[in-house]
Amino acid sequence: MNKDLILRERLAIQRTIMANQSTFLSFLRTSMYFAVAGVSLDQLLKLPGGHIIEYIFLVISAVLLVVGGANYFIQKRKIDKSEKHIGDYQLDYEKGGE
Structure with a gap:
């Protein structure tokens, strides 16, 4: 079992998780801008x-x-499903690549 492949897949999933969080924060920031703009324009x-x-x-x-x-x-659920896919590789990695 190639341990570098496992590490690369784990890091790719971590990057994807962080990108998903960043996207949510962007939606949140934009939503707050619209809320502030709405209140400010009227005032x-x-x-x-x-x-x-x-x-x-x-x-x-x-x-x-x-x-x-x-x-x-939705994206979190998809990421969790893809993380289960590499779970078999993780078991091999923990056993020492037998």
Whole structure:
């Protein structure tokens, strides 16, 4: 059993996990920007119908948060399934490559 192959696969999974987390944080950041923009626009500009703009921005913010969370958990489930695939190699590695 090639121990370098096992290490490479483990590192690839770790990179994928970190990329998934980074993507979720990007969705979260964008969602927060829309929420802040919605609240700020209504307070700063005092436009007629400004509440409608505020609600639109808050709805967009909520949608982005839900989509980002759903994407995170879908990808996490796929990563977990792929991690089980290399589990057999890990057993061989722990036994010493017998």
